[in-house]
Amino acid sequence: MNTPKGLAGLTIRAIEATLVVVPMRRALGTSAMRITEAPLLLMDLLTEEGIIGRAYLFCYLPAAGKAAMALLQDANALLAGKDASPAEVRRLLEARFRLLGARGIVSMLMAGIDIACWDALAISANLPLARLLGAPLRSVQAYNSNGLGLLDAPAAADEARELVAEGFRAIKMRLGRASAQEDLAAVRAVRAAIADDIVLMSDFNQRLTPNEARERCMSLDGEGLYWIEEPVAHDDYAASSGLAALLRTPIQIGENFAGPRAMAHALSQRASDFVMPDLERIGGVTGWMAAAALADAARVEFSSHLFHEVSxxxxxxxxxxxxLEYVDWADAILQEPLKVVDGCITPPDRPGNGLVWDAAAVKRFRSQP
Structure with a gap:
């Protein structure tokens, strides 16, 4: 996606980053690992014109955040004095990291810089990011994705009621317990604990083999799930496509799309009913908008993964x-966390993407070298 006309002219002075580790209000228990704290890499793109563009990355592990900070030093030396146009910045970074490969932490870092560039451009235009992209500040239906890990059935039911009470009309639970029977019992307990009009999503976090997935997903078909997310390896499009054709319950994938080309391949394989790209893996704002165009052409519903502030x-x-997926992990370090109103979130009506750090909180949660 090209920079809108008339918005060139910002010059990058430096990119600063701070790694914070924020305790989660609700632990996230998935079939892959249990997460109790959120390592967030806060990025500030400083310009010669005095405008600061901001972004943050969710690093999963503190060590990944430290690796990203080391790579940022290299990117910083490359970009200092260069135009802050997202297209030009991407061209420079792709050339710099061509031999290393723009994958994993490298691609996450590039996405973060892209998000910060777009934030700076929107601030310079005195427009919220949505309006810079030609859209109104419309509300988007959101689901509560905090917690609801691999709890036993009674505990899952209790937590589901709590998540709905936080103002949501939709929630998500994790699947992938030791047996299909345990998953089924948990789904039935949660479904019985919430009103019929509350939407219930589910996520296996790539837990199952194709054979296991057929058995488990068929046992859950018709149990009131809105979607079944990533039942198999994220890039096993053949198995995912087979499940999408077999089940009445929609299959959802996409948080692991490594850029729009991966999503295009998944769409061509009819690997899922819905898609849900992740902002830091799809390529930042630039990658997202390319992916949104692909979903529009294919007439496939498009949800988000994490980063609800920018998403x-x-x-x-x-x-x-x-x-829109909602998690509150970054609320502790933001001056103005977004609010949920009637189960929806509306982008803030202020210039940029709305991210402003709470300096005292950043100091409190800063990770030590």
Whole structure:
């Protein structure tokens, strides 16, 4: 996606980063690992014109955040004095990291810089990011994705009621317990604990082999799940496509799309009913908008993964926008966390993407070298 006309002219002075580790209000228990704290890499793109563009990355592990900071030093030396146009910045970074490969932590870092560039451009234009992208500040339906890990059935039911009480009309639970019977019992307990009009999503976090997935997903078909997310390895499009054709319950994938080309391949294989790209893996704002165009052409509903602060702007500009995933992990270090109103989130009506750090909180949660 090219920079809008008239917005060139910002010059990068430096990119600063701070790694914070924020305790989660609700632990996230998945079939892959249990996460109790969120390592967030806060990025500030400083310009010669005095405008600061901001972004943050969720690093999963503190060590990954430290590796990203080391790579940022290299990117910083490359970009200092260069135009802050996202297209030009991407061209320079792709050339710099060509031999290393723009994958994993490298691609995450590039996405973060892209997000910060777009934030700076929107601030310079005195527009919220959504409006810079040509969209109104419309509300997007959101689901509560905090907690609801691999708890036993009674505990899952209790937590489901708590998540709904936080103002949501949709929640997500994790699957992938030791047996299909345990998963089924948990789903039935949660479904019975919440009202019939509350939407219930589910996520296996790539837990199952194709054979296991057929058995487990068929046992859950018709149990009131809105979607079944990533039942098999994220890039096993053949198995995922087979499940999508077999089940009445929609299959959802996409948080692991490594850029728009991966999503294009998945769409060509009819690997899922819905897609849900992740902002830091799809390529930042630039990658997201390319992916949104692909979903629009394929007429596939498009949801978000994490980063609801920025993703809410992008969902407003996404033709097939579906559901916004909400987690509160960054709230502790933000001056103005977004609020949920009637189960929806609206992008803030202020210039940029709305991210402003709470300096005292950043100091409190800063990771030590």
């Amino acid at each position: 809410s702007h992008l969902m407003a500009a996404t033709p097939t926008a579906h559901w």
